[in-house]
Amino acid sequence: MEKAKIVENVAFNILKQAVIYLPEDVKQALKKAYAEETSETGKTQLRAILDNIELAEKYQAPVCQDTGTIIFYVKAGAETKDLEKIEEALTNATRRATKEVPLRPNSVDPFTQKNSGDNTGRYIPFLHWEIVPGDSLELTVMTKGGGSENVCVAGMLVPGEGIKGLKKFVVDAVIKAGAQPCPPNILGVAIGGGADISMEIAKKAVLKPLNESNKDPEIAKLEREIFEAVNMTGIGPMGLGGKTTVLGVHVDYAFRHPASFPAAVAFNCWAARRASARINADGTVEYLTHKIKW
Amino acid sequence: MAVYKFKTPISEEDIRKLKVNDVLYVTGTIVTARDQAHRRALEFFKQGKPLPINLEGLAVFHCGPVVSKEGEKWIAVAAGPTTSTRMDIFEDEFIKNFKVRVVIGKGGMGKKTTDAMAKYGAVYGAFTGGAAILAARAIKNVKSVEWLDLGTPEALWIFEVEEFGPLAVAIDSHGNNIFMDVQKKVEENKQKIYEKFGLLP
Numbered sequence: 001m002e003k004a005k006i007v008e009n010v011a012f013n014i015l016k017q018a019v020i021y022l023p024e025d026v027k028q029a030l031k032k033a034y035a036e037e038t039s040e041t042g043k044t045q046l047r048a049i050l051d052n053i054e055l056a057e058k059y060q061a062p063v064c065q066d067t068g069t070i071i072f073y074v075k076a077g078a079e080t081k082d083l084e085k086i087e088e089a090l091t092n093a094t095r096r097a098t099k100e101v102p103l104r105p106n107s108v109d110p111f112t113q114k115n116s117g118d119n120t121g122r123y124i125p126f127l128h129w130e131i132v133p134g135d136s137l138e139l140t141v142m143t144k145g146g147g148s149e150n151v152c153v154a155g156m157l158v159p160g161e162g163i164k165g166l167k168k169f170v171v172d173a174v175i176k177a178g179a180q181p182c183p184p185n186i187l188g189v190a191i192g193g194g195a196d197i198s199m200e201i202a203k204k205a206v207l208k209p210l211n212e213s214n215k216d217p218e219i220a221k222l223e224r225e226i227f228e229a230v231n232m233t234g235i236g237p238m239g240l241g242g243k244t245t246v247l248g249v250h251v252d253y254a255f256r257h258p259a260s261f262p263a264a265v266a267f268n269c270w271a272a273r274r275a276s277a278r279i280n281a282d283g284t285v286e287y288l289t290h291k292i293k294w
Numbered sequence: 295m296a297v298y299k300f301k302t303p304i305s306e307e308d309i310r311k312l313k314v315n316d317v318l319y320v321t322g323t324i325v326t327a328r329d330q331a332h333r334r335a336l337e338f339f340k341q342g343k344p345l346p347i348n349l350e351g352l353a354v355f356h357c358g359p360v361v362s363k364e365g366e367k368w369i370a371v372a373a374g375p376t377t378s379t380r381m382d383i384f385e386d387e388f389i390k391n392f393k394v395r396v397v398i399g400k401g402g403m404g405k406k407t408t409d410a411m412a413k414y415g416a417v418y419g420a421f422t423g424g425a426a427i428l429a430a431r432a433i434k435n436v437k438s439v440e441w442l443d444l445g446t447p448e449a450l451w452i453f454e455v456e457e458f459g460p461l462a463v464a465i466d467s468h469g470n471n472i473f474m475d476v477q478k479k480v481e482e483n484k485q486k487i488y489e490k491f492g493l494l495p
Contacts, residue, residue: 041462048425051425051428052422052424052425052427055428056372062372062426062427063426064374064425065426065429066358066424066426067360104358104360104447105445105446106447114445115446115447117445145424146377147423150377167491171487171488175484178401178476178480179400179401179473179476180377180379182400225491229487229490232483232490233483234479234480234483236476238401238420238423239473240462240464241472271424
């Protein structure tokens, strides 16, 4: 099979995997939250979430009706062939998945308000490129819900306040978001780089599995601290009160300008949909996050 | 926490029995409406034009479903709620003019809507955000779709449902609002968090 067709099929598969099957780490975290939640209303919400996850798998249907904005992270080996055909292949996979899975058409022209009907449009699906050594191609898809996207925040903090200012920024963002992002959420928090860079790495951080904390022990400690602080808010599952407001926090950073302290908080909903696969140079495929394929 | 099962059309008398934290299941007809459908419905009312369906006693559902078409028949594949706060600017007029008894969504609604619910007799039923298949399983039939020109997420989908829920009664018709209560509590907790983590200036 030609390369572009393989890429299209793999992209279709990971899109379908992502919207139907939540990653195992997210399911485990939700089960743990259900066992530990003390608020009666909060527990009812988590029960409904867990039941819904099972039903989605059973009926092979998207776990949430908001199948999101489609974003691909492409890690391309520098020696990979046909790189110029990848974008078209991913767009074709998006069109096919919209029709066949199906996905909700979520791509609207901001000027005419017209929905393209197939989840494509200017810049959409969005592609993040990373060139790495080798000849394989790794694709990750994130289908990003609108409710949690609407509360993402970026800010330019005061450098003199340091990490203390960052912690307050995150706590305030979670409180302001309240019930809107479908808590319990996964938070990506990033500092440094610049306004665009901090948000980009914050959003990428929500792709990390929940059981993977930062390798730097100081940052891992900060992740735990933010986790504890935001779960003290009492917002709870779906904002109806309880002790589970976030399932996990991932912190990442870039070096900053001496005068700037850019910070960003990216929210993901409990339906944290992501899937990855690697296409080797010989055309063989390894599915990295999900076992099921079509 | 009592459990109620109501059939549409729901009377004002029945809806007034509900208190916050009760659980409600709805059987009968529910109609989806998001931002664009709310706006158009209120424009129709202003112009004296009838809506495609009489909403009195029914439930309005903040939802943009995933749908598929098999032959001429629409199927609701996934149909969880969307964030209701966006409809806050329309909902008081919507309740007043169309006499819906239940508003179904996620994320809660504000003071204006809470006041309208108390005045005209309606409740807000919170359906678990993202629980799209749980919702779709309760939809027994897609009766019709109107205003499809708004796009499938924004159209008016008329669903026949059986025991649609569980809906957590989060705003009742007596002026109570769980989301506003939680917000107040969260504000108090914020001070404790600031103190514990040394975030005070």
